[in-house]
Amino acid sequence: MNKGIARRDFLQATVLTSLGLMLPTSCDFGSKDNESPTNDYPPLKTGMRGSHDGSYETAHALARQGVQFGNPTDSNEFYDLVVVGAGISGLTAAYEYRKKFGADSKILILDNHDDFGGHAKRNEFNQSSSTRLSWAGTMNLEYTSFSKSVLDFIAELGIDVNALHKKIEFKYGNDKPAIWFDEDSYGENILIPGFSMYGRNEDVLDQIDKFPLSEQGIKALKAFYVKDDNVLEGLPEKEIERVLYKTSYTDFLEQYCQLPKEVIEIFIKATDGYWGVQPHSLSVAEAVSAWLPGAHRMGDSATQVAGNEESEEVAMFPDGNATIARLLVCSLIPDICPEANAKTIAMAKLDYSKLDLSNSSTKIRLSSTVVKVKNEDNKVAVTYVRNGKTMRIRSKHSVLACYHSIIPHICPELPSDQKKAQQYQVKHPMLVTNVLVKNSKALDKLGISGAYCPGRMHAKVFMTKGVNTVGYQPDYDEDEAVPLMFWGMMEPPERDVHIHDQLRGARMMLLQKKFQDFEREVRTVLDGLLGPAGFDVTEDILAITVNRWPHGYSYGYLDLWDEKYNAGEAPHEIARQPIGNISIANCDAAASAYSQSAIEEAFRAVNELK
Numbered sequence: 001m002n003k004g005i006a007r008r009d010f011l012q013a014t015v016l017t018s019l020g021l022m023l024p025t026s027c028d029f030g031s032k033d034n035e036s037p038t039n040d041y042p043p044l045k046t047g048m049r050g051s052h053d054g055s056y057e058t059a060h061a062l063a064r065q066g067v068q069f070g071n072p073t074d075s076n077e078f079y080d081l082v083v084v085g086a087g088i089s090g091l092t093a094a095y096e097y098r099k100k101f102g103a104d105s106k107i108l109i110l111d112n113h114d115d116f117g118g119h120a121k122r123n124e125f126n127q128s129s130s131t132r133l134s135w136a137g138t139m140n141l142e143y144t145s146f147s148k149s150v151l152d153f154i155a156e157l158g159i160d161v162n163a164l165h166k167k168i169e170f171k172y173g174n175d176k177p178a179i180w181f182d183e184d185s186y187g188e189n190i191l192i193p194g195f196s197m198y199g200r201n202e203d204v205l206d207q208i209d210k211f212p213l214s215e216q217g218i219k220a221l222k223a224f225y226v227k228d229d230n231v232l233e234g235l236p237e238k239e240i241e242r243v244l245y246k247t248s249y250t251d252f253l254e255q256y257c258q259l260p261k262e263v264i265e266i267f268i269k270a271t272d273g274y275w276g277v278q279p280h281s282l283s284v285a286e287a288v289s290a291w292l293p294g295a296h297r298m299g300d301s302a303t304q305v306a307g308n309e310e311s312e313e314v315a316m317f318p319d320g321n322a323t324i325a326r327l328l329v330c331s332l333i334p335d336i337c338p339e340a341n342a343k344t345i346a347m348a349k350l351d352y353s354k355l356d357l358s359n360s361s362t363k364i365r366l367s368s369t370v371v372k373v374k375n376e377d378n379k380v381a382v383t384y385v386r387n388g389k390t391m392r393i394r395s396k397h398s399v400l401a402c403y404h405s406i407i408p409h410i411c412p413e414l415p416s417d418q419k420k421a422q423q424y425q426v427k428h429p430m431l432v433t434n435v436l437v438k439n440s441k442a443l444d445k446l447g448i449s450g451a452y453c454p455g456r457m458h459a460k461v462f463m464t465k466g467v468n469t470v471g472y473q474p475d476y477d478e479d480e481a482v483p484l485m486f487w488g489m490m491e492p493p494e495r496d497v498h499i500h501d502q503l504r505g506a507r508m509m510l511l512q513k514k515f516q517d518f519e520r521e522v523r524t525v526l527d528g529l530l531g532p533a534g535f536d537v538t539e540d541i542l543a544i545t546v547n548r549w550p551h552g553y554s555y556g557y558l559d560l561w562d563e564k565y566n567a568g569e570a571p572h573e574i575a576r577q578p579i580g581n582i583s584i585a586n587c588d589a590a591a592s593a594y595s596q597s598a599i600e601e602a603f604r605a606v607n608e609l610k
């Protein structure tokens with residue numbers, strides 16, 4: 001466990017070269033300042049990704065220290081549209097703009113990261129005999145709640161959501177679940193296969209005897225699952241409503257289900273990945289709709305709140321919604337991979353050197369942080385910082401498809417109530433750490449596909465196999481490498497503060513952690529969890545990619561923290577108003593952390609442009 005840690009970035013580069021997988025060297029280079037080296041294929045990068053070093057410093061200097069980026073160098077480029085943010089929303093805005101204003105529109109998309117896609121990025125691994133894919137952020141297409149226009153848009157990209165859904169075998173580790181209590185937090189390592197945080201655990205009730213709890217705690221937890229009395233019985237309707245929507249899930253467990261605090265703590269991380277909020281800050285209705293147990297103790301009231309099976313139907317790609325971003329980029333800049341299509345896109349090698357060529361009508365300029373967007377004589381002046389240089393370009397229109405919290409800093413001309421509304425959008429910091437391991441033998445031996453880890457940094461770890469769509473067909477015999485996903489968020493440093501302060505505190509902690517902290521955490525978990533089944537952390541970990549998202553899920557309103565707004569008065573509705581030739585997209589504009597919202601908001605933002 002304490003033996004030296006191999007440098008995996010080196011390994012990736014070595015294997016890449018030896019497998020002849022370097023990108024083409026005969027690429028056309030764009031204007032000097034904007035070209036990427038041909039061997040720079042970001043999805044293969046391991047180590048610290050997501051909000052990687054170099055991506056956020058300029059924005060933080062602007063927003064936190066008020067640094068001014070004056071005296072920009074004016075470029076002679078002029079565009080019809082400049083998009084800020086190359087996430088799904090920004091890419092969709094470019095795609096829709098061409099439909100509305102003409103296929104030959106000149107478009108520039110700027111993004112502060114070294115890869116496009118925003119949260120929709122992929123992690124690609126070539127350390128084993130064949131490519132392994134996983135997703136860095138967004139993954140589910142919850143297509144049963146898509147509008148017709150989003151379904152049409154997705155179909156236009158060549159995606160058949162129903163066909164994808166039928167092929168998905170992946171279950172987030174819930175097909176063979178487990179709970180794992182770790183030694184650091186609970187005194188000894190205890191693995192309970194079969195136990196799920198989301199069910200009543202009828203088949204493994206006896207196993208609860210092994211939980212590291214007091215005798216009274218064990219008895220109370222068993223009783224919680226076994227009983228099916230209605231704890232809300234006899235309460236007036238208004239009081240039931242208060243319990244469901246204005247009581248936290250943890251208070252419900254304590255006050256209505258008589259669970260002691262030591263037991264409630266086991267549930268604390270169960271919504272980390274799904275919500276980015278812990279159950280002490282979610283209402284009973286919110287937690288139960290996210291499948292936490294409790295509906296069985298509510299009689300008929302459960303029908304109001306319990307999770308809906310149909311809404312859980314998803315379509316997926318092996319690299320998550322990065323596939324949508326990649327298909328959009330291939331449509332906007334066909335030269336990046338002329339042969340790409342929706343049937344084979346998973347394995348298509350995109351040539352990043354083609355992203356920003358001077359002769360292309362659409363360009364994507366990465367590692368470029370926008371610091372100012374200003375209406376000026378029926379045009380827009382956009383200033384951005386790239387490689388330490390401050391550049392200014394002009395366009396007819398601009399769509400801001402970036403996080404809303406940065407907009408007040410880059411667009412000072414907005415009215416103050418709009419800026420205030422944008423700053424209400426405090427995103428949830430999220431964490432997706434992908435670890436390529438030599439094979440799945442240890443998990444298979446333990447009879448698990450994943451485990452919930454109530455005492456660890458990441459709430460859950462699971463194998464990401466079974467999404468064999470859009471051309472990805474890996475061999476999975478017992479000797480083949482498999483990605484494990486560590487999923488969750490940072491525990492907020494304080495619970496008894498406003499939800500926005502919890503999220504800000506967790507964000508600060510996430511940004512302060514170094515790659516080595518995550519690497520140590522991964523090794524500790526895999527050693528304790530899989531070590532007894534023969535997993536050797538010094539030999540069996542092939543690569544680690546940490547995707548940290550300090551600005552992760554968009555903040556949607558929460559029962560315990562937000563009032564009900566009248567139509568048109570909610571912060572996101574005030575925040576997204578256009579000004580002059582500038583309109584505003586991103587899923588923040590819907591206060592909804594979904595790809596379909598990112599797409600819908602792009603439709604609206606382009607529609608608003610005259």
Ligand SMILES: Cc1cc2nc3c(=O)[nH]c(=O)nc-3n(C[C@H](O)[C@H](O)[C@H](O)COP(=O)(O)OP(=O)(O)OC[C@H]3O[C@@H](n4cnc5c(N)ncnc54)[C@H](O)[C@@H]3O)c2cc1C
Pocket residue numbers: 059084085086087088089090110111112113117118119120136137138139140141142321368369370371401402403406410430431432549551552553554585586587588593594595596598
């Ligand atoms: C871990 C995680 C899991 C998720 N899972 C799902 C899921 O399963 N299903 C689902 O539907 N949704 C999911 N989401 C929600 C996800 O946010 C949306 O699906 C969608 O990808 C958001 O797209 P967007 O374009 O609105 O924003 P983003 O993806 O955030 O893109 C905005 C881009 O703008 C860039 N930017 C910001 N400021 C500037 C600036 N000043 N200059 C230049 N660029 C800037 C950002 O860095 C970013 O690249 C998930 C999100 C996260 C973080």
